Amino acid sequence: MSEQELQELEKVFNQKITDDVRIEPKDWMPEKYRKTHIRQISQHAHSEIIGQLPEGNWITRAPSLRRKVALLAKIQDEAGHGLYLYSACETLGISREELLDQLHTGKAKYSSIFNYPAVTWADMGAIGWLVDGAAIINQIPLMNTSYGPYARAMVRVCKEESFHQRQGFEIMLTLTEGSEEQKEMAQDALNRWWWPALMMLGPRDADSPNTAQSMKWKLKRKTNDELRQQFIDQTVPQAELIGLTIPDPDLKWNEERQSYDSGAIDWDEFWQVVKGHGPCNKVRMEARIAAHENGSWVREAANAYAQKHSKK
Numbered sequence: 608m609s610e611q612e613l614q615e616l617e618k619v620f621n622q623k624i625t626d627d628v629r630i631e632p633k634d635w636m637p638e639k640y641r642k643t644h645i646r647q648i649s650q651h652a653h654s655e656i657i658g659q660l661p662e663g664n665w666i667t668r669a670p671s672l673r674r675k676v677a678l679l680a681k682i683q684d685e686a687g688h689g690l691y692l693y694s695a696c697e698t699l700g701i702s703r704e705e706l707l708d709q710l711h712t713g714k715a716k717y718s719s720i721f722n723y724p725a726v727t728w729a730d731m732g733a734i735g736w737l738v739d740g741a742a743i744i745n746q747i748p749l750m751n752t753s754y755g756p757y758a759r760a761m762v763r764v765c766k767e768e769s770f771h772q773r774q775g776f777e778i779m780l781t782l783t784e785g786s787e788e789q790k791e792m793a794q795d796a797l798n799r800w801w802w803p804a805l806m807m808l809g810p811r812d813a814d815s816p817n818t819a820q821s822m823k824w825k826l827k828r829k830t831n832d833e834l835r836q837q838f839i840d841q842t843v844p845q846a847e848l849i850g851l852t853i854p855d856p857d858l859k860w861n862e863e864r865q866s867y868d869s870g871a872i873d874w875d876e877f878w879q880v881v882k883g884h885g886p887c888n889k890v891r892m893e894a895r896i897a898a899h900e901n902g903s904w905v906r907e908a909a910n911a912y913a914q915k916h917s918k919k
């Protein structure tokens with residue numbers, strides 16, 4: 608392709624971004640746009656899949672049939688989200704095998720939040736309320752992201768996350784209306800999940816190497832810090848409503864900004880977890896790799912079936 612033809616294609620692409628016309632798989636796109644999308648969409652998919660593990664531990668210990676059914680449905684939804692996202696990512700010219708290989712060899716990241724343990728039933732409440740709550744705030748703007756398959760996948764994902772957030776909040780509400788011990792359990796879960804939930808939205812904008820370009824391409828519609836502020840402003844009144852205290856002594860309403868000021872996040876902890884040194888990184892990866900290996904007979908059977916039918 609000549610330099611002039613390439614420039615022409617780039618011009619058409621840039622105009623689409625400016626006009627909010629979605630980029631579709633068969634459209635020409637800059638190589639860096641393609642790679643950045645593979646990075647973000649695949650890491651998002653991996654997070655949904657690994658994200659099943661902390662809650663999966665509690666299915667057999669749910670306190671009632673109703674709670675068990677809701678938790679099971681939620682975890683199955685997360686598996687579905689992973690699958691839509693892998694499919695969206697594959698439209699960019701990478702195979703599922705390669706994506707999974709990147710996860711299993713530690714080349715691709717997944718969300719830091721899933722490297723923390725779920726130690727009590729209240730953690731099921733805190734995960735739904737805070738982790739799914741933060742995920743929705745991050746994902747609603749992604750329904751307007753510039754890449755068509757990613758944006759479309761987000762529509763259903765956001766609807767389902769909203770049910771997840773409510774089921775988590777309802778667990779917390781029930782605990783806070785229960786015995787003193789149950790209320791303490793809810794507060795303890797909030798204390799442990801609050802800071803990791805804030806970190807989940809990514810490093811400060813000043814330390815985020817990808818944000819500027821991703822905003823230009825409209826892959827990201829809001830920066831990490833904007834999303835974090837939105838999450839804090841939305842969640843603090845919810846905690847107050849159920850009589851829980853956000854574990855941040857510096858949290859204060861700022862009348863001028865009409866927003867909360869909050870305390871410093873421990874970014875060293877965040878980077879340690881991202882680099883693989885969080886409390887559960889090792890067990891999460893072991894569980895994921897074991898699940899993949901144990902499922903190899905399903906993939907072999909599906910391939911054999913497909914081959915048999917392609918010969919007919």
Ligand code: FAQ
Nearest residue numbers: 651654655658685717718719742807808809815816817818
């Ligand atoms: N954990 O320059 P930035 C869910 C990495 S889904 C680990 O700011 P970017 C549902 C980042 O990859 C949760 N690594 O990067 C659910 C980059 O490294 P790289 C997942 C992180 O991409 C609920 C480096 O740091 N959601 O929870 C994290 O512009 C309950 C520099 O960062 C998504 O993935 C982190 N928290 O912004 C499931 C949403 N943050 O790749 C089960 C889509 C950053 O250059 C149960 N993703 N890093 O080597 C996004 O919106 C963005 O990718 C961000 C990061 C905002 C996460």
